[in-house]
Amino acid sequence: MAGSDKLNITPPxxxxxxxxxxxxxxxxxxxxxxxxxxxxxxxxxDDWKRVLSQARKMGAVQLGFSGGEPLTRQDLTELVxxxxxxxxxxxxxxxxxxxxxxxxxxxxxxxxxxxxxSIQASTQELNDHxxxxxxxxxxxxxxxxxxxxxxxxVLCVVIHRENIHQMPQILEMAENLGADYxxxxxxxxxxxxxxxxxxxxxxxxxxxEAEKIAQAYKEKVAGKMKIYYVVPDYYExxxxxxxxxxxxxxxxxxxxxxxxPCHSARELPGLDCPNVKxxxxxxxxxxxxxxxxxxxxxxxxxxxxxxxxxxxxxxGCRCQAFLFNGDMYSTDPVCSKSPERHRIDAxxxxxxxxxxxxxxxxxxxxxxxxxxxx
Amino acid sequence: xxxxxxxLIQFSPLHRLQWEEAQQKYVILYPEGMVELNQSxxxxxxxxxxxxxxxxxxxxxxxxxxxxxxxxxxxxxxxxALQNGWxxxx
Numbered sequence: 078m079a080g081s082d083k084l085n086i087t088p089p090x091x092x093x094x095x096x097x098x099x100x101x102x103x104x105x106x107x108x109x110x111x112x113x114x115x116x117x118x119x120x121x122x123d124d125w126k127r128v129l130s131q132a133r134k135m136g137a138v139q140l141g142f143s144g145g146e147p148l149t150r151q152d153l154t155e156l157v158x159x160x161x162x163x164x165x166x167x168x169x170x171x172x173x174x175x176x177x178x179x180x181x182x183x184x185x186x187x188x189x190x191x192x193x194x195s196i197q198a199s200t201q202e203l204n205d206h207x208x209x210x211x212x213x214x215x216x217x218x219x220x221x222x223x224x225x226x227x228x229x230x231v232l233c234v235v236i237h238r239e240n241i242h243q244m245p246q247i248l249e250m251a252e253n254l255g256a257d258y259x260x261x262x263x264x265x266x267x268x269x270x271x272x273x274x275x276x277x278x279x280x281x282x283x284x285x286e287a288e289k290i291a292q293a294y295k296e297k298v299a300g301k302m303k304i305y306y307v308v309p310d311y312y313e314x315x316x317x318x319x320x321x322x323x324x325x326x327x328x329x330x331x332x333x334x335x336x337x338p339c340h341s342a343r344e345l346p347g348l349d350c351p352n353v354k355x356x357x358x359x360x361x362x363x364x365x366x367x368x369x370x371x372x373x374x375x376x377x378x379x380x381x382x383x384x385x386x387x388x389x390x391x392x393g394c395r396c397q398a399f400l401f402n403g404d405m406y407s408t409d410p411v412c413s414k415s416p417e418r419h420r421i422d423a424x425x426x427x428x429x430x431x432x433x434x435x436x437x438x439x440x441x442x443x444x445x446x447x448x449x450x451x
Numbered sequence: 452x453x454x455x456x457x458x459l460i461q462f463s464p465l466h467r468l469q470w471e472e473a474q475q476k477y478v479i480l481y482p483e484g485m486v487e488l489n490q491s492x493x494x495x496x497x498x499x500x501x502x503x504x505x506x507x508x509x510x511x512x513x514x515x516x517x518x519x520x521x522x523x524x525x526x527x528x529x530x531x532a533l534q535n536g537w538x539x540x541x
Binding site: 088090134135136138139141164166168190191193227229231257258300 | 452464465467469471473474478480481482483484485534536
């Protein structure tokens with residue numbers, strides 16, 4: 078077990094409950110694992126209730142119901158009601174697909190605090206293409222209904238090369254829909270997004286232009302709509318403080334009950350991620366090999382080990398280090414101090430070449446048929 | 452944006468103020484976020500229930516803690532709270 082430091086374990090604050098990998102959408106940047114079709118099992122209602130109780134007792138307070146599409150679970154309202162009784166602040170992270178006004182009211186009565194709805198683009202044509210499903214109009218309607226029934230509304234738009242030119246229209250759309258928060262999430266290249274990276278990664282010029290527009294709009298709507306801008310780490314020279322540090326804050330439970338320190342951690346070799354059917358949340362969080370793997374700084378290699386910024390970014394993202402360097406202990410290659418930074422630059426160049434070539438590279442959509450190939 | 456003295460102050464319906472047993476403190480919860488409060492901030496916000504104006508909140512807290520001269524501190528904090536959207540006025 079690397080980096081174990083039992084004296085310094087903080088309790089989980091954020092619980093992400095991935096209720097199901099089922100999803101009517103097929104977004105080619107989905108953060109679910111490529112081989113999600115291998116894990117069709119889903120926890121029972123009682124399993125989820127036990128997980129919610131145990132994590133709440135330890136101090137988890139923010140709860141995300143996610144997936145896949147969480148609305149595919151028939152017991153969602155029951156779980157929302159249970160979470161409310163326990164005192165969670167619950168967030169529904171949804172595509173909006175299948176969300177009727179009746180359901181919005183039912184969830185509100187059960188105690189749901191907030192709905193985050195994704196929209197893929199500011200036009201119907203592009204939204205429906207990226208989502209792989211005709212959903213644009215319904216999403217607009219659902220966004221209005223969320224506001225009508227008094228929820229705070231977060232509109233989430235994942236940004237990539239196919240929609241980044243729509244930044245001004247996306248901002249206007251969010252304002253017109255009455256979003257309280259707009260999350261402009263530059264694609265993070267894991268899972269399906271990593272697979273489609275050459276077709277999705279914008280050029281540096283596109284990023285800079287879009288960021289300028291978003292920052293200017295931020296000032297325009299100050300006090301009315303908050304804009305969260307998730308930075309594209311490839312264009313940074315320091316890595317993100319991934320998950321606020323491994324095993325410090327975030328706990329993800331996958332649909333089959335596998336407990337993960339982040340939703341991509343399943344891709345890392347040799348972690349032996351524990352399942353909530355076998356262990357309590359307290360055992361998983363405090364004692365499991367998985368959650369102690371990258372706690373503290375003992376596991377670090379150079380240049381992280383002697384770096385004066387190591388407590389600021391914790392060496393960056395373990396999944397990114399593994400994806401690029403094949404070594405999950407190495408420095409996140411985004412960091413300019415990493416000897417492997419050239420790998421990120423090569424990825425940027427490769428995507429740029431495709432962007433400027435006028436060639437089309439077909440997107441591989443996230444669906445069961447494609448997932449079964451991994 | 453600053454507090455208007457002759458308007459009632461209400462806690463934002465888009466946020467939730469809650470005691471956290473595990474942390475032994477009050478927190479403000481909102482979409483995907485949390486602010487931890489010290490005791491005096493929490494005492495002020497608990498009185499923002501839509502039935503009091505600024506002067507009443509000051510009077511109530513000075514009485515509760517048997518002290519005086521809290522007007523400036525409370526006003527400053529409520530201005531911050533208003534700018535953060537934690538409270539609102541009519």
